[in-house]
Amino acid sequence: MATHDSSERLGLLLSRCSLGDQSAFTELYDATSAKLFGIAFRILKREAWAEEALQEAYVKIWRYADSYNPGRGRPMTWMINVVRNQSLDLLRKADYRAAEEEWNPDKDGRMSGDNPAAQAETSQEMQRVMRCLSGLTDEQRDCILLSYHQGYTPSEVAARIDRPVGTVKTWIRRGLIKVRECLDQ
Incomplete structure (x- = not known):
């Protein structure tokens, strides 16, 4: 039941965002950013890249909130796809792939168990x-x-x-x- 209520709430927030409601966007961001960051981070494996992908994804979510169709899936699924696609676009850029080998997961604070992204995944x-x-x-x-x-x-x-x-x-x-x-x- 809680998932259904959460889904309805996110759908309402997206609807309000499509009308230019900035407070709804802030609320949407607060409710979803930790989970969406976790998804971007999982794909990109670098904190800075995940943050960049997340920022660009939220710009798209704001601009295209009116394209969300509840008949095609849940709001979180739609936003996850926006973040995933943005992350993959970023990953495919040559300079990101070339630098990927330099990343060291042992030195990346986002890999610890006490961060919001790790908690969102569990x-x-x-x-x-x-x-x-x-x-x-x-x-x-x-x-x-x-x-x-x-x-x-x-x-x-x-x-x-x-x-x-x-x-x-x-x-x-x-x-x-x-x-x-x-x-x-």
């Missing part, structure tokens, strides 16, 4: 997602995690697991449908 919602992922085939789960968790494109996933791109896309699509159905229960 939230009840994350536990629900993990439960739903456990109901997938190994292939579906691996492809989804490589794509959404590690930031690989379907072509990169296909090359990594030595399978055709079409097969990988099918596993991802079918797996996501199963996860969505599981989360909606």
Whole structure:
């Protein structure tokens, strides 16, 4: 029930943002930024990059709040996709890929267990997602995690697991449908 109430609240905030309500945007940011930062950080593995991706994603969320369609998914899912796409765009820039090898996770404070991003990932919602992922085939789960968790494109996933791109896309699509159905229960 709490997830449904939270989803309704976020949907209302997005609706108010689409009308230019800055206080709604502040409230939306406060309610979602820790979780969305965690997603950006998971993909980019660098605090500064995750912050940059998150900032750009919130600009897009503000500008395109009116494009959120409740019939196509939950508000948090829509925002996660905005952050994920922004993070992947940033990751694909050559200067970010080249510098990736310089990152040392042992020196990055965001990797400790007492930070908001780590706590967001262990939230009840994350536990629900993990439960739903456990109901997938190994292939579906691996492809989804490589794509959404590690930031690989379907072509990169296909090359990594030595399978055709079409097969990988099918596993991802079918797996996501199963996860969505599981989360909606």
